[in-house]
Every structure is written in structure tokens, then in C-alpha cells.
Amino acid sequence: MIVAEPTFTKTRNIENYLDRIQLKSKGTIKNIESYLRRFDSYLQDTYNKPNEVILDEILSMKNNQDVVLFDILQDFVNYLSGKTNRLNANTISSGYVRHTVYAIKGYLRFYGFKITSDDLKDALTLPRIVEEEREPLTREQLHLILNNQTGLRRVLYLVMSSSGMRPSEVLQIRKCDLELEKYERILVKIPAKITKTKKPRITFISKEAEKELLPYLKKINGNSFIFNPSNKTMEQIRLSELQIFGRLREKIGLSEKYESGIFHVSLGDSLRSWFVTKCNRVDYGFGHALAGHDQYMKRYDRLTLEDKIELYLKAEKSLQVFEYLDDDKEKKIQELEQKYEITNKKLELVLNMIENSQKNKSQIVIGRKNNFDDL
Template sequence: MNVYGDDSERLLDELRGDTSDALYHFLQDFINFMGEKKLKPKSIASYFSTLRTYLRSQGIKISSDDVKDLISLPNIIQELRVPLTKDHLKLLLDYSKPDCKALYLTLLSSGMRIGEALSLRKSDFDLSSNLIMITIQGRFTKTKQTRQTYISSEAKSALHRILKNKKDDELVFAKSKNLDASILAEEKTFVNLRKRCNLTEKYPDSSRHIITIYSMRAFFHTEASIVHDEQYANAILSSIFRETFGSLSRT
């Protein structure tokens, strides 16, 4: 509102006193102005939401129904996500260092978020059977609920060298106890790996790369979605992983 200078308070007074045309003309003019600045639809929607919040703090309430009926926002185009392919995965794994390869195979076969994987300690791994079960502590999950998942035999083999040298309370993948710092470090490592593999393609008219470290979780859900029962999907995912890719990486 500072763009209006000394007229800001006068404008707010006018908007408070008029809940019909003047208010919605002002809002539409704001959106049109953002469009003329060539901002992307998602950015315009974000700015508009911020403006609504500010106006609400000034006693000017705008209902969602009125926004839907009276305001024209640009459509946000949902891009079709490009899935990881077998060739992409093989290339990434072949160029990865052993510790990174173990992390990526774990992400690919478990469906964990990168932050969840980096929070794991050796004690979270149940090594008592052929199929390794991992317990993700609730304080590290998005839902704040503890859950369990499984990994493929290939991930198990890659993890063996790491786990045998760890104490029960030691972090398995992360180099730092600061989770945010660990996530940032892994993102940077993956960016460098992506460059070495020449997998730097971006979505059209976007700064977002097609392949990111988060693509591995998306791969898991694509594979597991063919099985409707979540518990059953977890139990057989190792078999799906092996049957789909076989020996995906060099030892």
C-alpha cells in the first residue's frame, strides 16, 4: 500500500466504506497491474493473497465466494511432471559415490522424503530379517506420525558397508545433526551430479529442473500406485524394484 503514499489511508477509508464496486474494481486493477508486469499466474495469486490478508488486518474482509464470482485471476497452468526413466536412474547411480548411491537407492525403494532419510539413525533399521524395515520417527515426518517402510535388496546391499561402521545412535546418511543444513548439502551434491550426467533440462518457461533429488520419491509413488493397499505395497516393493530394474547400478 506504500505505493499510494499519503493517499493510502484515504484509499483504505474508501474501501472500508464500500463493500461493492469500488473494492472489487480496486482488486481487479491490482491483478491487471501485476499481469502487465509479466508476472507468472502463481506469483500474481500469491501477491493477491498477501493483499487480502493485509486488507483483512485493516478491517476490510473479502469473501472467497466474492473472489470467485467477481474477480478474474489468471489460470495457473499445472505442468505434467516428467517421470524418471530407467536410463536416468542408471546414469545417476553409475555416477554417484557409494554413500550417495546408498541414499538414492533408499529413497527410490522406500518413498521417504529426503529430510526423513537424513534423520535416520542405525537404531531405526530393523536388520533382523531379509527385508529391512525402517522406522521413521514421527518428529521428522510431515504428518508427525511415526511410520515404517521397507527398502529393496539392492539398497540393503549398498547400505551394508555404512551400517556396519555405525553405532546405534549415529546418523546413517547425514553428516550434520542440523537437518536443514544436511538437506541443503544433499541438494547441492545432487545438483553437481545432475551436471555430470548432463541431466539439466528444465520445464518450459520455468526455472525448475525436470530431474531433482525429489524425483526419487515421485518414482516410488509411481511404482507403488499400481498396488492399492499401502501395507501390501510396502511389503512387495522390493520385489517390484528388482523386477523393474534388475541390477540398476554398477557395484
């Protein structure tokens, strides 16, 4: 007698796995799908069978399931490590290979394999991640970026460099998320649903960025996206901004890449790193906290809002792009102001002496005239 398969049983395939993890962020799901599709294409090219057929065959084996599975995974790792990546670097990065393997692990567990992260570490030889020394964004480069951009997009870059928000966050910020007048600087309340950590946080916008932002805010209502006036989907606006920044980067000659193929200057990492570095000089970890790095946020949650504003105001001096004065220049200006003040006082003293001298001369002349009249 044939027993019908229960109607509530889901078929094990990539589509149903993606449906199962739908509560993850859209970006994460998209990456996982990309990893799994690549794995499936590799299996079809290598064995002329889709992943479901191969995985079913392995599960049906009475012995050596793990051996066969890890042999296939290791072959796939070796295959990836010898491929050229989408940025035309020599090889796909070690980080990409590791992300792919751990994404496949989740799918394999869904499929019915009892596999853990420790199993992967023990059974597979993964490429080591080579640490590249990243070059920080310079003030001159930021000048170049902003001077070659106009309108709302120029304001976007200024706001990002002074607030530490991710592209995915700043592009979803609405006017109602800003506290415009209550504090010394614009306070940004970033909703949990748009942050990477899914935790709400605050940050600030510099006075320099505020000057260019306010005219645009006056034109929109409270519920409007500030930097997404066309109300595109998050994926559409994110890709659009990345492409526009890529063309700008090419135009102004900032297209240099690391060996891994990653650009030295990028829309997200470079502007956020600029912000974090400047704020951390005031109090180490403060920049990380405002930028949304989870391990630092707890420490700064204990500070009052007034304390955070005070720290930000100290950091703001070095966050300035066009209005920046380094310590040496500021010291020289103060010295000149002091000299100017001293000179003014000396000049005022001389003028008073001249004025008094003239008064005395006038009194002498009048006295002589009176004496002459008496004669």
C-alpha cells in the same frame, strides 16, 4: 481523555503474523514470509507506503473497503503474472500467483479484514494453472545419476528411489528409525514430526540399496542422522543437497526444463515419482501410500505389515536400478536355465551309458581271459 492501548494488544504487521503461525512447518512459514515480503515491496514501490499504512487507510474508510482492497490485490496479481520467475522462465507460474494470494488472505484476516477464500474467487481474476505433462524418470537416467555420484550421497539417492521418502524426511531419518533384521527388507519408521502430513508412516528399503547402506550404518550410533553426518539444520542440509544435485544435473546433461521453468529431473519429485509409479503397478495406490500421500494412506493402513511387505517385494523387482531384469530377459534366462538343465541331464545320461559300456567291455575282456586260462 485519551485511552491507552492495552498492553496485550499485538501490533498488526508481518512479523507478528509470522509469530502467530509459528506452529506451521518451517518451510511453510518461509514461503509465506516470502509471499508477504513481495507484496509489501510491491506496495512500497507502487504507492511509496508500507503495507501497514495502506491497510490502515483502507480499514479507516467508511465505504468501499472491499472495492479498494480487491483493486489493489488484482493489480498485484496482474503485476506478478507479468514478471519473470527465479528460474528465468517467461512468467511466474500460475500456481505461485495463487499461493501468494491465499497467503496474503491469511495476513489480511489477521490484520482485521473479513475476507474468505470464496471472496477471492468471486472478486479476483487469477491465472489458470496450465497442466504440464511431466516426463517420468527413466532407468537409464537413474543409472546416469548414480554412476556419477559416490559415497553416502549415492546411497542417499538409492534409498530415496526405493523408499519414496521426501528429501525433508530422508535427511532427518536416524539409524534408530530402521528395523534392520526383523523383516525380509529394512523397515523404515518415519516419525510424525518429520513427515509433511504430521502422521507417522512406514516404508521399506530395497535389497539393492541395503547392500550399499549397511556399511555406513555400522559406523554410526543409533541416534545419529544417517544422511546428515554433520548435524546441519534442516534448512542447511536441504539447500546443500539441492545445490549439489543441481551441479550434478548440469554435469550429466539433465538440465532440460518445462515451459514453467521447472527442471525435468529434480531431487525430490523425480525419485519419488519413480518409486510411486513402480509400486502402483503392483497395486494402484500402494506407492502413493508408502510415499505419504494422505488420501491413500488410510486404505493401506488396514493391511497387515506382512501384506505390505508382500506387495513391496513384488514391486521391488521393477525398483531395482542395476539388478533389474525385465520380463523378457527373465523369461529368456529361465528358458536357458531349463535348456541347461535338460542338457545336463542328457550329458549325464550319455556319461552313464559310456560308463556302463566300458564296464561291459571290461567284463567281456575278463571273461575271455578266464576262458583262455582254462585252455
